[in-house]
Amino acid sequence: MTTPTDRIEKKLLLRAPRDRVWRAIADAKAFGSWFGVRFDGVFAPGAHMTGTVVPTQVDAEVAKTQKTYEGARFEVTIETMEPQRLFSFRWHPFAVDPKVDYSGEPTTLVVFELQDATEGTLLTLTESGFDGIPLARRAKAFSMNEQGWTGMMPLIEKYLAQTS
Amino acid sequence: MPRRPSAAARPLGPAEAAPLFAALGDETRLRLVSNLCKSGPTSIARLTEGTDVTRQAITKHLRVMKGAGLVRASWQGRESLWELEPERLEDARRWLDVISKQWDAALGRLKKLVEG
Numbered sequence: 001m002t003t004p005t006d007r008i009e010k011k012l013l014l015r016a017p018r019d020r021v022w023r024a025i026a027d028a029k030a031f032g033s034w035f036g037v038r039f040d041g042v043f044a045p046g047a048h049m050t051g052t053v054v055p056t057q058v059d060a061e062v063a064k065t066q067k068t069y070e071g072a073r074f075e076v077t078i079e080t081m082e083p084q085r086l087f088s089f090r091w092h093p094f095a096v097d098p099k100v101d102y103s104g105e106p107t108t109l110v111v112f113e114l115q116d117a118t119e120g121t122l123l124t125l126t127e128s129g130f131d132g133i134p135l136a137r138r139a140k141a142f143s144m145n146e147q148g149w150t151g152m153m154p155l156i157e158k159y160l161a162q163t164s
Numbered sequence: 165m166p167r168r169p170s171a172a173a174r175p176l177g178p179a180e181a182a183p184l185f186a187a188l189g190d191e192t193r194l195r196l197v198s199n200l201c202k203s204g205p206t207s208i209a210r211l212t213e214g215t216d217v218t219r220q221a222i223t224k225h226l227r228v229m230k231g232a233g234l235v236r237a238s239w240q241g242r243e244s245l246w247e248l249e250p251e252r253l254e255d256a257r258r259w260l261d262v263i264s265k266q267w268d269a270a271l272g273r274l275k276k277l278v279e280g
Contacts, residue, residue, distance in 0.1 A: 016278035
């Protein structure tokens with residue numbers, strides 16, 4: 001059953017060819033450079049790997065903020081890879097507390113879908129399955145993110161103002 | 165860090181968010197939310213129809229949800245009608261907004277990378 005609290009969907013027009021976008025998403029190293037993570041494996045269907053949070057190489061100011069989570073590790077399992085079209089993986093959202101074993105908890109599914117658009121590539125991102133995440137964790141994650149990300153909002157707004 | 169002050173957009177603190185998620189964190193209650201979303205104000209008899217949950221159990225769940233401020237009841241004749249408190253549901257959605265903003269930030273960086 002899908003409730004209003006179960007999923008997130010984002011659509012974004014990227015002024016870049018589909019092939020370039022695909023490589024930025026489906027390659028572990030490229031993905032890590034913008035997301036701010038280093039994986040210990042190569043993206044392939046069914047592959048299971050650990051990511052370590054590192055400051056992003058794309059934006060120096062944001063990198064500074066990400067220092068808070070530097071070194072945090074999380075597990076990712078790649079689900080589907082349909083070249084140029086669809087990339088998906090499962091993970092434990094906010095699984096950044098080193099004292100907690102998240103392996104027994106339900107995961108959320110993150111899906112990147114690419115489509116041609118007149119001026120580039122349309123990216124649709126969905127993350128779903130939040131209703132399955134234990135309640136205590138949802139409340140905790142909420143507070144962690146309030147602390148961790150409130151400071152990012154002015155940066156994001158600044159960035160969006162520049163690019164719009 | 166400064167956050168734009170707006171009473172309507174004030175984020176819930178963890179102490180407030182926890183009971184809300186606890187109230188939503190049950191399959192029967194999630195189904196009740198879903199049903200109330202679709203049908204608007206509804207009687208307990210109608211909410212019980214087609215389920216294997218007893219009327220008493222539904223009543224108990226509705227009371228828990230009422231305690232969390234998720235639903236409210238009004239009387240129509242001898243029957244009480246239950247409906248969602250839309251504002252409170254909005255609070256639950258705000259948790260997703262936080263994650264949503266993280267994705268905005270990450271995708272913003274992806275955009276910068278591929279367009280650069």
